[in-house]
Structures are given as C-alpha cells and as structure tokens.
Amino acid sequence: MQTATRPAPADTHDLFRATRARSRELVADLAPEDMVVQSMEDASPTKWHLAHTSWFFEQFILREKVAGYASPDERFAFLFNSYYVQAGPRHARSQRGLITRPTVAEVMDYRAHVEAAMGDLLAQGDEEVAELTTLGCHHEMQHQELLLTDLLHALSFNPLMPAIRAPEPRALSEPLPREWIGFGGGIREIGHAGEGFAYDCEGPRHEVLLRPYELANRPVTNAEWIAFIEDGGYGDARHWLMEGHARAQSGEWDAPLYWWKQDGAWWSFTARGAQPVDPNAPVVHVSFYEAEAFARWAGARLPTEAEWEVAAQGSEIAGNFMDDGALRPLPARPGEGLRQMHGDVWEWTRSGFDPYPGFRPPEGAIGEYNGKFMVNQYVLRGGSCATPRAQMRHSYRNFFHPDRRWQMSGLRLARDA
Template structure:
C-alpha cells in the first residue's frame, strides 16, 4: 500500500490535524466496549478491538518513527512481534488466529502505547526537516490505513457479538425507517473506450493505478442495490437449493456451510430478523441486502436474469456522482433504504482483484499491503455504512475472498444490452 504523491507544501500542521482526528475516531469507536469486548476474536479473519488499536499504532511506529526519528525508542520492543500483521519484511509476527489470546499487554497498556506514539508523531511533524513532505505523506497513508481498520474493528466486533446468546448491543437500538418500495430500474450506458483508475490528484492506494484505457460494450446498471425484499423472493424460490444457479465452488461452499440466508439472519414467527450492531432487528425489506458472499451474489444475479457489473462498468457509471450516503460518520452502522452507489453496502463486482497494466508495488515492507493479495479475490466498490466517508473516491477498490460474508457486502445488478 502506498500513497500517490499528494502533499507538496509544508503541511505538517494539516497532517497533524488529520492524524489527531483519525486517532480520536478510533478511540471513540472503542469507548463503549468493556475489557472483555476488546478481546473478542470469533474467527481467524477477524481481530480483537484491542489488537486493532495496537496494530494501527505499530504501523506509525514501524514505518515512520523508527526509520525517520533518530531519538525514538519504542516503549516495548516486543510489540513489533505482537502487533505486526502480515508484513514479512518487517520481521516475525504472532499467529493471526491467536490474537485473541494476547491478554497482556492489557487494554490500558495498549492505550498508553497509543498515547506515546501519538506524542512522538506530533513532535516529529513539528520538527524543521528536509524530509517534512515525505513524513507528512507517510502520516496521511497511516491515517488511511487506520480508517480501514476502523471499518474492520466494528465489523469484527459484530461477528464476535453475534455468538453471544444474549444478543448484546454495541449501539442503542433504534427503529428502522419506514419507506416505500422503490421499483428496480436500470440506466443504459453506451460503453466505448474509456479510462479508469486514479489520475494522481489526491490520496490513493497503489492498487488504484495506473490509470489506463478499457473498452466497454454497452450495458445497463441498476439504479439501486438489491434489497432484502428481493433476496427473500430468491430464497422463497429455492435459490439456495437450485444447483444450476451456482458456480461449482460456490455450491460447495453453500453445502459445506449450510447457507440458506444471509449471515446473521433467522426466521421468527413468520418474519425475518437479523443481528446488527444495534442488536436484533427485523429485516428492513427495502434496505440493501447485506452480508452475502460473492458466490451468493453471483447466484442471485443469475436467478434475476442479470449479472454482476465489472469494476470498470461500476466506476464509469458512478464516478461523477457525489459521494454522499450512509457511511460510518452517520452512526447508523446498518444499511438503510436508498439508491445511492455510495455507502450502505460494498457492492460485489465480477472483476478479480488483479494489478492494473503497469502496476508496480513499492519496494520494502510497505509494498506488501496490496500487491501480494492480487489473487483469488474479487473487487467491491462504493463503501458501506462502516466505511469512513473520507476514504471514498471513485477509484477506491476493496477486495475480499468469494466465500467471505462478515463485512457489509451487497450487490447491484447489471445487464448486457
């Protein structure tokens, strides 16, 4: 992961403000949690909230303070082993699936670590240095990295809390808005030769470029995501039991995991319910369906007589739409009815997460973030109700394995013309 060259002036003050704001948001997200909540790790794909606090701190320490500050000394050199994630070149690391067993250092020690690194970063930004632009860019990169972990923190927490029979709430329950059903309509796009990818202005990760030309045949894309109401119709029509709708690997995953509904759903007294960060909630029929895998999304699209869009189709269709929607800042932490391509749910595309033509990862450990994951995963676009809005831009690509469901994952249909 790396940033395009964005910061050109003396922006230490700006970087310091961004840093303080992002770090405060992470602290606010964990403030309601009990110490026991902070230790939850329900599967190897998820991490405890305490680990997210520590890992994002280690990132600033490892990639900024240690190589850039001659006077910096870590409060505990063992933290590098405990809180590295998968940066092989940065050294050995604790097993990912055992992060929930690290009860020591305790929560207060992790918070003290955060404060120590916070003070060190702010002092570094205030120094009069020849490399102040590079440091500011690295701080910006670290802040975007932490924003990604803010999203992971709340979705990992949701997965962990879902195993508690008491069905605890992270945020106070609130009624779902009453809305009218919005008909499914499509907008036609003529296709042709176009360009996608980041143009170099503003922040972006390395995998968003280089900008390059693609050819699109004419297509239609839905004006809103697939809703829970439509998903229930798929279920009632035997969608989870109709083999021809499914890719072979998808059908194997469906059988192995006994999928018959989106993750966190159950039927009660003739109605569908879902576990959310606000506790048990009736499924909002007109909200975007959420917590479905690529395999399920692909099967639904085939059942609906459509397909998933490519990421080039998605970006071309929506790159001029204002980035407004239901993001982390709204505090709803659940999808709401609406047709915006931004927020609510990440939308699966049929595009594999692979390098754009001319992609070259940066050298060193920091280049491991995206490049080595460009295999066996699919691209999603648009952000979700757990994504910080300032992360979003038309070229932003996230990616997950096709069987994964615990993130806020949904879909939007496309069709050939």
C-alpha cells in the first residue's frame, strides 16, 4: 500500500463501517443455498468471501495489535486464508465449495466478532492501525466485486436463471457513433501520484515514452460485437493469436460468456436475470484473446495501459459503478470526448501485469498481495458496473489471465496516429 500521509483514524472508522455494511447489503436478498456453491476454481462461494475478508482484518491487524485477541474458531485461519503463504497453511482453493460448515449464520457471527474487535481498536486512534484498516477495506471492496461476478457465474448454471437483483426494463437509447480522440506522444508520467490510498503495484510513479495515438471515444458495443460474430470472427484464425484461437476452439467459444441465441435474437444472463442483449451497451464478459481478435478484425489494436492512463488523467472519475445499482453495463450517454472511461466494463489493455521500475513489495505476508502475480496476466483499466466507486483511481491496475471471461471485462479500441 502507498499513501502520501496516513489516513485520519476517524475517517478510517467510517470507511470500515461503510465497507462492512455494503457487504451485508450485497447478500441481504440471498438464500443460504446461494452462498455456498462454487462453480469453478477461479470463483469462490459467497460465504467464503464474507469469511475471508474478516480473516484479513483478524490476521493482519487484530492478531498483531490486540494483546490476547481470541478468534471465535482458530481453525478459520486455515479455512479462510487465500494465498498468503507466510500466514500459514490453507484449505485447497478448488474445494472451497465443499465447506458446508461453518454455516452462513456462523460466518455472519464471525464477521460481527471481528467488527466489534476492530471497532474497539479503531477507537484508540492509532495511525498505523488506520493505514492497515484502509488496506483491509479496499481488499474487501475487491472481494465485493468478486462476490458479485462469482455468484453470477454460479447462478448461470441454474436452468431457472435466478436473478441477483430484480429485473428492470431496459431504457431505450440511441447508438453513439465511434469517433477517434487523438493524443500526442512524448515523455509522460503514469502511476500513483502519492495522494491517498493505492496498492503497491500502482507505483512508483515513473516516466513512459509514448508515440502519438488515438483512442475510441467509447468502449466496443454489443452491436459491433454481433457484427464480428456474423462475419465469422470467432472461426477466422487470421484475427487471433495462435494460443487464443486454440483456446477459443477448445472452449467452443462463439459469443461472449452468458450469451445465447433465441428466436433469432441474442440474449444474455445478467445480474438482473435473462435479458435481450442491448445493442448500444458495451460488450462484456470477453477474454483478452477475444478482445485482441476483435481489435485486429476492426483494423485497430488494444491500447497499452500507459496510453489508457495518460488519456484518463485529469478526467473526473464518474460512471456506472456498483454504487449505482444497475449491475450491468449501460449505453454511453451523448457527449463530446472520451466516454465511459470509468465504470461499466473493465477495459483490456495490451500490457502485461509487470512491476513498474523500482517496484519493491512490502515486507511480510502483506507483500504477497500483488507482487507474486506479476506473470502471465494482462492489465485491465477503468473499473466496471460491479466495482465500488471508492476503489477507482486513474492508476488502478486490475489483472487477469488472458482466457478469463467471467469478470466484467470489455475493451476500447486504439490505433497509431
């Protein structure tokens, strides 16, 4: 974690309460049966997310800062550690859905226990505790997003197509034509500037050399993706990286994840249930491989993360986030310049998730947060309709393996000027 100054303890206490309350709100309408299923190794049960985010505060703050702290069950340290090797042994990731005990009710009691202990500790006004708590809150925000996307994946296997949130009618909209916005080249700076919270992988701030380039004014839409499908884009190896084409063929990909055709029209499974595909909304649930193939088909390319961040600098961080409640990408609103740079869909970039020059992970198990994943993954930028607004910064780097599709991932085109 990087901060220019340590957060005020009082503000951190408010952040902690608000973050924990949002997690409760996200699961308020779920049945216990919804919260225990695991649909694949990449996705975790809702119950596990709720427990793991409590374990994080317990492991890295309460056990370190509260003399004599006692967990409700010491076995939780084994069950709910994710990948922190230095924090001790862990239950197998692929078997999280087999943990029927503790029950959902017992996990909620565990959360309440941790919240009470954290409340007492935060009341003491310790600045180091406030800094660690801020990290813990942003960690929980990440898991709130994963909770939604993991649950969506699990529910997609149910023939009843249950909705996470009640369905609502789709607002009519006009398509926003694609336009190109130019940016000059030269030496520019990217990375966290040192104001407020950021993850360690967002720094150090450093210089990059850019050639003149252009970005599309909005993300790629469903209508454009349908044109790609109808032109045989999924089967045309000319557009694909060899590894991507092999993955698409082995996975029998012929459309974005959760899409199917019904009576000649495309439908998609969403957090609002089964809905017709909105032609003017950004395409979502596509892998890096698919995004790369589409960009080539369109005579363009994916931007680098430096190009994306330089274009975003100075713009207001506003958009369709988790806080807005839509939980699905919405069409771009009319306007000039870059649209939907934040929210709606994470945008794949052509940049690998590598350390910035001078990067050094923090000491101890906390240092395992990001640094150990800096291989074989690609960076996404901008947040999505499932991202808490408080998470978003221009420098925020998300990352996934190139074949992953269950996240709220889309793309924006770029080209050389």
